[in-house]
Amino acid sequence: MYNYYKIKYETILRRGLEMAVSVAFMQLSSCWGSYQSLFNNHLDILDVLRQLEIVYWPAVVDFKHKSLEEREDGSVAVGFLEGIARTKEDTANVKLMRKKCRIIVAFGACACYGSIPGLANLFDKDELIKRKFMETESITDKNPKEPTQHVPGIEEFIVNIKDIIDVDMFIPGCPPTSENIIAALYYLISLVGEGPSSLDRNKCVCDNCNLFKSGCLLDKGKLCYGPITAAGCELMCPNNGDVCFGCYKTTTNPGKKVKLLKQLLDDMEELDADSGTSLQHFLDLYLGVSNITCFYFRGDLLQRLAYEPDSFKVKEIETEKGPKLTLDVDITETQIINEIVGASLFLLKNDPNFKFSSKTVCSHCDRKVADKVPTELKRDYEGLPSMDTCFLEQGYICLGPVTQAGCGAICPNKANAPCLGCYGPPVGVKDQGLKFISALGSLCADRDVAEVTKAIKDPAGLFNRFTLADSVLGHKYHDKMEEEE
Numbered sequence: 022m023y024n025y026y027k028i029k030y031e032t033i034l035r036r037g038l039e040m041a042v043s044v045a046f047m048q049l050s051s052c053w054g055s056y057q058s059l060f061n062n063h064l065d066i067l068d069v070l071r072q073l074e075i076v077y078w079p080a081v082v083d084f085k086h087k088s089l090e091e092r093e094d095g096s097v098a099v100g101f102l103e104g105i106a107r108t109k110e111d112t113a114n115v116k117l118m119r120k121k122c123r124i125i126v127a128f129g130a131c132a133c134y135g136s137i138p139g140l141a142n143l144f145d146k147d148e149l150i151k152r153k154f155m156e157t158e159s160i161t162d163k164n165p166k167e168p169t170q171h172v173p174g175i176e177e178f179i180v181n182i183k184d185i186i187d188v189d190m191f192i193p194g195c196p197p198t199s200e201n202i203i204a205a206l207y208y209l210i211s212l213v214g215e216g217p218s219s220l221d222r223n224k225c226v227c228d229n230c231n232l233f234k235s236g237c238l239l240d241k242g243k244l245c246y247g248p249i250t251a252a253g254c255e256l257m258c259p260n261n262g263d264v265c266f267g268c269y270k271t272t273t274n275p276g277k278k279v280k281l282l283k284q285l286l287d288d289m290e291e292l293d294a295d296s297g298t299s300l301q302h303f304l305d306l307y308l309g310v311s312n313i314t315c316f317y318f319r320g321d322l323l324q325r326l327a328y329e330p331d332s333f334k335v336k337e338i339e340t341e342k343g344p345k346l347t348l349d350v351d352i353t354e355t356q357i358i359n360e361i362v363g364a365s366l367f368l369l370k371n372d373p374n375f376k377f378s379s380k381t382v383c384s385h386c387d388r389k390v391a392d393k394v395p396t397e398l399k400r401d402y403e404g405l406p407s408m409d410t411c412f413l414e415q416g417y418i419c420l421g422p423v424t425q426a427g428c429g430a431i432c433p434n435k436a437n438a439p440c441l442g443c444y445g446p447p448v449g450v451k452d453q454g455l456k457f458i459s460a461l462g463s464l465c466a467d468r469d470v471a472e473v474t475k476a477i478k479d480p481a482g483l484f485n486r487f488t489l490a491d492s493v494l495g496h497k498y499h500d501k502m503e504e505e506e
């Protein structure tokens with residue numbers, strides 16, 4: 022398996038180099054921080070930019086809104102949405118982008134979970150307008166009033182973008198780190214790019230393999246995915262004695278040895294360690310799964326298998342040894358490829374060793390941790406935290422245990438500040454705030470409840486600072502839907 026990471030890295034770079042990918046960037050109501058973080062890559066951005074064909078980005082290139090409206094539906098490969106749908110114009114733009122773009126990326130904490138503007142869901146629209154335009158301390162107008170001309174209407178409350186349209190990918194963070202954004206862009210380019218000019222989907226890897234006539238790895242019982250992988254690869258792992266893991270993705274014309282591959286899988290009742298690792302690497306490369314920790318892609322079947330295994334339908338297929346159960350997937354138009362992927366997922370589903378890594382900020386934190394049990398709880402401004410010990414153990418609320426890893430734990434590691442939770446909950450956790458309250462309850466089990474609650478002045482703002490519009494507290498969209506039912 023030594024060549025796996027090398028393949029992945031080289032494949033992503035090669036695929037990106039050939040053909041520009043069309044992208045549209047839309048700013049909704051936001052502070053532009055996520056785009057600023059992209060630009061903070063400075064010169065490193067140049068290599069990515071030349072691989073993108075920017076068709077809409079009002080703050081950067083001079084394409085008018087009408088030009089996006091006039092584009093054919095589905096003609097843009099990737100659309101980035103930054104910000105929240107606070108105004109009716111935002112909501113219309115969210116829907117417009119869904120129509121024009123094949124992949125929609127929620128970019129930054131606002132687009133993913135509502136972020137800090139989502140805290141507005143604790144108030145009514147009239148209260149918000151009054152506070153903003155009539156009461157704010159900095160207003161100098163003697164008769165302040167709500168502006169009504171040349172401004173879009175304000176939505177009653179914030180509905181998360183994923184509740185307005187289907188979102189394909191999520192890049193969290195307030196803002197996402199510059200490195201995360203570049204990594205995500207490279208990943209997207211590898212996923213939707215046309216691929217290198219050598220790619221030939223009508224052939225498969227076996228067609229160029231020196232082992233085809235003699236010494237084929239499948240004949241030796243090794244899972245080699247060459248028969249279902251498109252030709253064009255220059256590394257040709259099998260010519261060096263390593264199996265093909267499928268990084269050139271699907272061929273339209275599986276090779277003759279596909280039946281042998283299928284049979285090897287059909288004969289497996291359960292996975293040993295090597296086969297389990299092989300299948301996971303294969304699916305990772307073949308399906309284009311992202312290895313970026315914080316990046317969530319709904320089409321990622323391995324993530325789905327780990328966290329929503331029951332969302333797959335199980336179906337029975339015929340094999341030489343009789344009927345066999347498999348998962349029903351539909352990733353290509355070639356039945357035998359769908360069956361091989363379905364069988365691989367089925368085997369992994371029942372493999373107790375199958376794990377999909379979803380780490381939290383704590384796992385990247387350099388501080389010394391004993392048990393995370395807090396001393397007397399403190400507010401951030403009270404005292405001066407030590408730079409070495411876990412914040413929780415010093416009594417400061419730190420959301421690291423309930424926050425998706427990916428930022429490198431920059432606040433506790435570099436800013437001597439507790440994690441505020443801007444990368445949102447780890448995959449599998451529905452409500453970041455509730456999860457933290459539950460964890461805090463356990464950590465403070467032998468404390469007086471009144472003493473603990475007294476120290477928490479603003480529970481919604483503290484535990485759901487970035488996710489309130491997506492939490493049970495501020496999820497007004499769902500409250501409304503339930504009322505209407």
Ligand code: SF4
Pocket residue numbers: 226227230231232233234236237238239245246247248259264265278
């Ligand atoms: S299955 Fe693998 S080893 Fe066998 S011919 Fe195809 S690419 Fe070569």
Ligand code: SF4
Pocket residue numbers: 382383384386387388390393410411412413419420421422430433439440
């Ligand atoms: S300081 Fe925060 S992020 Fe670091 S270990 Fe403690 S709780 Fe986790």
Ligand code: SF4
Pocket residue numbers: 194195382424428429430431432433439440441442443444445
């Ligand atoms: S440590 Fe927490 S608050 Fe800071 S950037 Fe990372 S996820 Fe965001």
